[in-house]
Amino acid sequence: xxxxxxxxxxxxxxxxxxxxxxxxxxxxxxxxxxxxxxxxxxxxxxxxxxxxxxxxxxxxxxxxxxxxxxxxxxxxxxxxxxxxxxxxxxxxxxxxxxxxxxxxxxxxxxxxxxxxxxxxxxxxxxxxxxxxxxxxxxxxxxxxxxxxxxxxxxxxxxxxxxxxxxxxxxxxxxxxxxxxxxxxxxxxxxxxxxxxxxxxxxxxxxxxxxxxxxxxxxxxxxxxxxxxxxxxxxxxxxxxxxxxxxxxxxxxxxxxxxxxxxxxxxxxxxxxxxxxxxxxxxxxxxxxxxxxxxxxxxxxxxxxxxxxxxxxxxxxxxxxxxxxxxxxxxxxxxxxxxxxxxxxxxxxxxxxxxxxxxxxxxxxxxxxxxxxxxxxxxxxxxxxxxxxxxxxxxxxxxxxxxxxxxxxxxxxxxxxxxxxxx
Numbered sequence: 001x002x003x004x005x006x007x008x009x010x011x012x013x014x015x016x017x018x019x020x021x022x023x024x025x026x027x028x029x030x031x032x033x034x035x036x037x038x039x040x041x042x043x044x045x046x047x048x049x050x051x052x053x054x055x056x057x058x059x060x061x062x063x064x065x066x067x068x069x070x071x072x073x074x075x076x077x078x079x080x081x082x083x084x085x086x087x088x089x090x091x092x093x094x095x096x097x098x099x100x101x102x103x104x105x106x107x108x109x110x111x112x113x114x115x116x117x118x119x120x121x122x123x124x125x126x127x128x129x130x131x132x133x134x135x136x137x138x139x140x141x142x143x144x145x146x147x148x149x150x151x152x153x154x155x156x157x158x159x160x161x162x163x164x165x166x167x168x169x170x171x172x173x174x175x176x177x178x179x180x181x182x183x184x185x186x187x188x189x190x191x192x193x194x195x196x197x198x199x200x201x202x203x204x205x206x207x208x209x210x211x212x213x214x215x216x217x218x219x220x221x222x223x224x225x226x227x228x229x230x231x232x233x234x235x236x237x238x239x240x241x242x243x244x245x246x247x248x249x250x251x252x253x254x255x256x257x258x259x260x261x262x263x264x265x266x267x268x269x270x271x272x273x274x275x276x277x278x279x280x281x282x283x284x285x286x287x288x289x290x291x292x293x294x295x296x297x298x299x300x301x302x303x304x305x306x307x308x309x310x311x312x313x314x315x316x317x318x319x320x321x322x323x324x325x326x327x328x329x330x331x332x333x334x335x336x337x338x339x340x341x342x343x344x345x346x347x348x349x350x351x352x353x354x355x356x357x358x359x360x361x362x363x364x365x366x367x368x369x370x371x372x373x374x375x376x377x378x379x380x381x382x383x384x385x386x387x388x389x390x391x392x393x394x395x396x397x398x399x400x401x402x403x404x405x406x407x408x409x410x411x412x413x414x415x416x417x418x419x420x421x422x
Contacts, residue, residue: 001313001418010232013137023119043156047154051154059079061078068162075159092416093154096123096131107397124400153182183381185381186384188380194387198337210322212228213283236314266289272287309350333375343383345420350412369389
């Protein structure tokens with residue numbers, strides 16, 4: 001790989017800038033919203049048909065056996081492979097699922113509008129621009145006439161925003177993404193174009209159900225309010241647990257800085273009668289809350305769960321008559337790319353060449369599909385790097401800067417070529 005090769009690749013990305021933007025717009029205009037999982041199959045085939053025209057061998061992998069995979073909302077993933085020499089296999093993975101648009105938009109969320117060198121639309125930042133960067137990174141190498149020393153794989157997967165179990169986890173469980181078959185994985189998530197993401201904190205989602213005893217609302221003293229019981233638990237979370245979490249700090253470079261601490265959030269709560277329905281005078285005999293506990297590598301899951309169990313037991317002691325049940329919903333262990341991974345050095349060198357500055361190594365405050373690549377596929381060499389600003393993801397008027405999209409495409413192209421040679 002010569003300096004002239006690299007220059008030709010960078011020039012091809014510049015020449016393809018309008019194509020890259022249009023491809024991103026076309027993806028945004030497919031409203032792949034989850035829940036419930038709209039337009040997944042259409043988007044998978046859009047990506048697959050395009051990759052086939054570019055010379056990739058394309059596979060579609062429906063998540064057979066997963067409860068999310070239904071006739072109405074099929075979970076279809078796509079992988080394209082382009083083989084060259086006997087070198088390493090570099091897998092570029094992007095999820096095409098997007099979250100609901102929500103309120104507060106000044107433009108139509110799925111219009112794919114370009115203004116002031118920004119592409120607007122739900123999912124453009126997180127992470128359809130990243131898929132475009134992956135596709136055109138590979139395309140630029142080919143157009144530059146540089147032989148592939150190894151294999152490039154590009155995948156579009158489902159459900160990352162809800163855990164990725166029918167997406168990357170399914171590919172890993174099926175052995176399609178696996179150690180011995182896959183050498184390196186780059187996930188072009190929107191973590192800023194001058195940063196390399198090397199991992200994330202752990203996740204413990206759990207549900208607590210409080211059960212009381214129904215009684216007439218005019219005589220609440222004859223019943224036991226499950227809502228009152230849940231209030232005791234919530235109070236203990238805020239006054240007893242939260243101060244302890246704030247005092248704990250990880251050595252991982254999680255951003256923003258406040259996310260280096262352990263955290264807990266109440267995702268949702270319901271109890272008693274539906275407030276929009278016809279009301280009857282009853283003491284609430286049921287209340288349920290879902291919690292999101294982000295734990296640090298230094299804490300470990302067992303200790304984090306034991307802490308919650310103790311908190312629930314304490315709430316039971318101060319809420320006579322209320323029965324509490326704790327149920328695990330999702331457990332994700334913290335993960336971190338090895339410090340000496342060739343992925344980090346390849347991206348570091350590529351970012352310096354394209355942007356003229358050293359990148360920052362960070363860890364994500366939330367999780368992404370890195371967890372499945374490491375834990376299920378057994379591939380240790382995985383990072384997130386792509387276009388888009390972390391803080392813009394899931395916001396109204398979500399956007400990705402065109403310059404960031406083009407620069408990320410260049411970086412991924414150079415790093416991919418380097419890694420196939422490694």
